[in-house]
Amino acid sequence: MKVLVVTATPSIESFNIAIALRAAEHIQKRGHEVIFHDLYRENFSPLLESEEIPRDAVLDPAAAAYCRELSEADGVVIVHPDWWGQPPAILKGWVDRVFRPGTAYEYEGLPGEVGTVTGLLGGKFGVVFTTGDTDEEREQNYFLDPLETLWKNCIFGFCGVEKFKRRHFSIIMISTEAQRKAWLEEVDTLLDPFLENNEQQGGIYG
Amino acid sequence: MKVLVVTATPSIESFNIAIALRAAEHIQKRGHEVIFHDLYRENFSPLLESEEIPRDAVLDPAAAAYCRELSEADGVVIVHPDWWGQPPAILKGWVDRVFRPGTAYEYEGLPGEVGTVTGLLGGKFGVVFTTGDTDEEREQNYFLDPLETLWKNCIFGFCGVEKFKRRHFSIIMISTEAQRKAWLEEVDTLLDPFLENNEQQGGIYG
Numbered sequence: 001m002k003v004l005v006v007t008a009t010p011s012i013e014s015f016n017i018a019i020a021l022r023a024a025e026h027i028q029k030r031g032h033e034v035i036f037h038d039l040y041r042e043n044f045s046p047l048l049e050s051e052e053i054p055r056d057a058v059l060d061p062a063a064a065a066y067c068r069e070l071s072e073a074d075g076v077v078i079v080h081p082d083w084w085g086q087p088p089a090i091l092k093g094w095v096d097r098v099f100r101p102g103t104a105y106e107y108e109g110l111p112g113e114v115g116t117v118t119g120l121l122g123g124k125f126g127v128v129f130t131t132g133d134t135d136e137e138r139e140q141n142y143f144l145d146p147l148e149t150l151w152k153n154c155i156f157g158f159c160g161v162e163k164f165k166r167r168h169f170s171i172i173m174i175s176t177e178a179q180r181k182a183w184l185e186e187v188d189t190l191l192d193p194f195l196e197n198n199e200q201q202g203g204i205y206g
Numbered sequence: 207m208k209v210l211v212v213t214a215t216p217s218i219e220s221f222n223i224a225i226a227l228r229a230a231e232h233i234q235k236r237g238h239e240v241i242f243h244d245l246y247r248e249n250f251s252p253l254l255e256s257e258e259i260p261r262d263a264v265l266d267p268a269a270a271a272y273c274r275e276l277s278e279a280d281g282v283v284i285v286h287p288d289w290w291g292q293p294p295a296i297l298k299g300w301v302d303r304v305f306r307p308g309t310a311y312e313y314e315g316l317p318g319e320v321g322t323v324t325g326l327l328g329g330k331f332g333v334v335f336t337t338g339d340t341d342e343e344r345e346q347n348y349f350l351d352p353l354e355t356l357w358k359n360c361i362f363g364f365c366g367v368e369k370f371k372r373r374h375f376s377i378i379m380i381s382t383e384a385q386r387k388a389w390l391e392e393v394d395t396l397l398d399p400f401l402e403n404n405e406q407q408g409g410i411y412g
Contacts, residue, residue, distance in 0.1 A: 010253075010254060010255050010256040010259065011256045040253075046252060046253075046295040046296070046299070047216075047246075047252075047295065047296055048216060048289075048294065048295070049216050050216040050217045053216065083254075083302055084298075084301055084302070084305070084356070084360050084361050084364075085352075085355065085356050085359075085360035085361075086292055086298055086356065086360075087298075088254065088298075088302060089252040089253065089254070089295045089296070089298040089299030089302050090252070090253055090295070090299075092290075092292055092293075092294075092295040092298045093252070093295030093296075095290055096289055096290070096294060096295050099290070112379075112380055113380065114339070114341065114377055114379065114380055133320070135320065142359055142363075143355060143359050143360050144350075144355040144359065146291075146352040146355050146356055146360065149291065149349060149350040149352050150290070150291050150292060150352055153291075153348055153349050153350065154290050154291035154292075154349050154352065155290050155291075157348075158290075171320060173318075173320065174318055174319065174320055
């Protein structure tokens with residue numbers, strides 16, 4: 001299995017980096033291949049420009065490589081802090097540029113018609129770890145937990161991913177070292193069902 | 207009154223640009239001052255870096271100017287396409303960098319404590335125009351319309367803005383010229399209540 005791990009956070013000392021590295025390590029221990037992207041350290045350029053939008057645009061080699069990796073991966077693990085109910089801009093830009101027609105979905109329709117979208121990521125899994133400092137009650141009842149629908153429905157669901165799990169760790173700012181250690185152990189446990197051989201997976205995501 | 211108009215879309219021919227220009231023109235016609243930002247044409251840098259995060263960070267002059275404008279504005283008008291239930295990355299980065307402590311909110315708390323947040327944008331208005339190609343039923347029931355809570359609660363509400371209105375225009379891809387003309391006229395109408403003198407505003411936003 002080949003798994004893409006993508007994280008976005010400015011500080012290398014962030015707990016997000018610890019989660020992403022832990023996920024990568026665990027996936028490798030289970031005998032799978034990891035492609036790791038720390039978007040800040042890579043200086044990923046998050047701007048989708050006009051010329052990149054058409055279905056058959058010629059992409060620069062770096063952008064094309066990011067797309068190929070997504071196509072070839074059996075699963076995607078995303079790790080990021082909750083900034084304004086959304087990922088940091090650099091990660092939003094990775095979605096804008098990499099989840100493109102021909103890679104993540106196909107659109108078919110005539111001009112002037114609402115066409116149909118077919119997801120191209122069906123069969124892959126998506127696991128999202130987010131971190132935050134908001135009280136759970138306020139997150140659910142006032143902010144309405146937008147990260148859940150953004151990743152589950154708007155992004156992965158739209159592209160045909162049904163095997164999906166998100167885990168939000170909070171409140172980071174007051175967490176103890178023991179708590180963070182337990183959270184890192186949970187990363188392994190959460191990933192395990194997705195790392196089984198395909199033949200063994202029937203029904204566990206339902 | 208001083209109103210900040212911010213838009214983000216790669217193509218200058220986008221209907222988003224038409225909306226943003228219409229809004230700016232209408233605000234000026236009503237006798238108010240407009241500060242206009244077309245983030246793509248300005249090459250706005252959307253990356254919030256570690257050194258910019260602390261409350262008392264020394265900002266580069268460009269970032270400081272964006273923040274000062276937000277502080278000084280009486281209202282903010284945002285115009286953008288719906289990309290994955292979110293704004294384009296460049297606009298997300300404008301929020302990440304400009305809606306900062308000391309400008310948009312204050313955080314008070316001791317290390318190891320969950321502190322308190324006070325919005326600093328109270329009294330200002332926020333108006334958001336978004337454009338999309340999703341069928342309304344699917345937007346509300348499957349995607350759960352995340353842009354509404356993102357702008358209303360997670361961003362403007364968090365910062366103390368109570369005078370808020372969002373209007374989503376869709377389906378753009380099959381809209382006629384007459385429809386788009388009517389939508390642009392609606393931009394004026396929607397803005398009007400926010401452009402009255404403060405003394406006249408009692409109650410209209412409830």
